[in-house]
Amino acid sequence: MSVGEYASRNRLSISLAVAAVLLIVAAAALLDLPGAELLTVGALERTLRAATPIALAAIGGLYAEKSGVFNIGLEGFMIFGAFTAAAAAWILSGDQSIGQLHLWAGILIAVLVCSLLTVAFAVLTIRYKADQIVAGLAVWFIGLGFGPFLASVVWGGVSSPALPNVATLTVPVLSDLPVIGRLLFDTSPLILFTLVLTVVAWVVLYRTRYGYWVQAAGENPEALDTAGVDVNRVRYATVVFSGAIAGLAGAVLSVGIGSGFIGTGVTIVDGRGWIAIVAYLFGNYNPVGAFLASLLFGAMDMLQIQLQTVGIALPGSITGLFPYVAVLVVLTLVGYTRVPAAVGEPYETEE
């Protein structure tokens, strides 16, 4: 799908997004808010940081759903990713000073562990035809339970102590560019990786043969089967990818840009997996659209700081709810996204 095609097919969501931006600008003008102070490079940077884990999980979930499996367990896999990355880095460092190498190893282990857990989820949903929504909810509950439990085993409490995070990557020369330099070339390598992944995910999905297989597995599995491609193999691959990347998203939260694992309440993930699902629905299953939607939710997440800097002090318990409210508004306005035709249906070859 080219950009022009995307625009023509998604007139509603695009016009809604534009309307929302205009509304915010108008409100800012009416309330006499200093717009320049609201929209700073710092705000953009925070938005990008907040959007990264959401965008990662969204791209994974999008691939799984495109191929016909609704991975509603993203939130749970993120919790496992967040815990595993922090715990692995902690254990590898032998409780001493945690270095960059330990952090990266922790992230890698988190991706591996989440891939393995997702294999179990994929086998249950694809081979044993488990109800995808119920199984996904189960993954969330398992994460909510075992995440803090395992944290207690490792640290003696449901949260980890403060941990260091992945160092900023500064590209010489490029980082001196105005705005872009600070946003893209003087930032966490994980943010850069997310940007690259977004583009690659778009190219693979819409410009390669494999991408067409993924789409066919979700739209018309019989046709794909007739063409001699194993539908379930494609689905296993996308589901495991979605779990692996959700694990990475969790790792980004705990040791990538955050400072450790939090196991209290609904854990450090705090609904971002659910927001990721809405992000790719809003982006109409397009990786670039999903990334832009994640930016919107990231901005909502960071709005509190911006409001504070211009002197509007809303209590944190209220501003913390902005992303969830945004999700409700988005879902109500663009509820009818066309889901892939065969989502939720196990596929059986007729032999």
Next chain:
Amino acid sequence: MLQASVLERVAIAVASTLLALLLGSLIVAASGYDAVQFVSALLYGAFGTASNLAFTLRQSTMLILAGVAVAIAFRAGVFNIGVQGQFVVGGFATAITILFLAPMLPEGVVGGVLLMGLGTVAAVVAGGAYAALPGMMKAYAGANEVITTIMLNFIATGVVYFLVDGFLRPSGTSAPNTEPFPTYVELPPIVFESGTFSVIGLGVALAVVAVVYVTMVRTRFGYDLVTSGHQEPAAAYSGVNPKQTIVTTMTFSGMVAGLTGALFTIMILGYYSDPSTFPRFGFDAIAVSLLAANNPLGVVPAGLLFGGLDAGGQYIGFTLDVPAELVDGITGLVVLFVAAPELFRMAGRRTGLGGEKR
């Protein structure tokens, strides 16, 4: 959702629970704890003493009620994951009603009964209204109710905390708690010597089960509800408006969730507090309902089982220094296995224990 005969469902429920407990014990052992001690402490914590049993029944009462709320929606093919939020909003409505009306009504038993009754009505209305919202969003805007109800859980917790902390906290106190209710607003314990469990509460839960069961099986409304869950075209053909059914189903489900909140507030708390610290009955209720194959009557044994697990888990948390969150994880495993009846069918066929009867 799960295509199986009654006997098969019972077998799947038992197998799922046993498998989840086995996996849970393995994880406990792998984490360096004694699995045998874990299981025996679980049993002792659930049934060992009269006060442990009272705690089990208290948790079961809440889970049965919340489980019925979930079952109503699931039966009609709607996923109400927002029982926790409706439970929080309902309990909050009870608390403000009681605190607001207490000075205007006579003290003593009469005032207590009136306050509890009005507080419960407020909870039912509030819970129903809060559930109608995602119902309408699904029916008229096509918004996926799994996600909207989860978002509304977060929003309910945040907004209620904001209101309790900002407006209802007595000045000079630091905890986000409201004033305690007057002492005459309480359910008499009767059988057990427990400040937080009353047989009346359990009676209310069982009465609700009976009412919901009769409604589902014996009334036109219940018939429409279940038909639209299983056979939507058939329901539409017989003149059922599917959009309206979604909204009424969610409202009905939310009313029971609100009632759960009222009972929690009156029987267990006696004041209101930060809802993020409350037990997650609304989520565990999903496991209860699924284990019961979304049958309102089946919710009773399933609620008792999870009530026992919950009580045992909390006892373990106090005594063995194995964190109580473990039980939440085991609950999740039960849900996962219940979701995959095919797993057990295949295992049954392999071992020759269960036959193929199709």
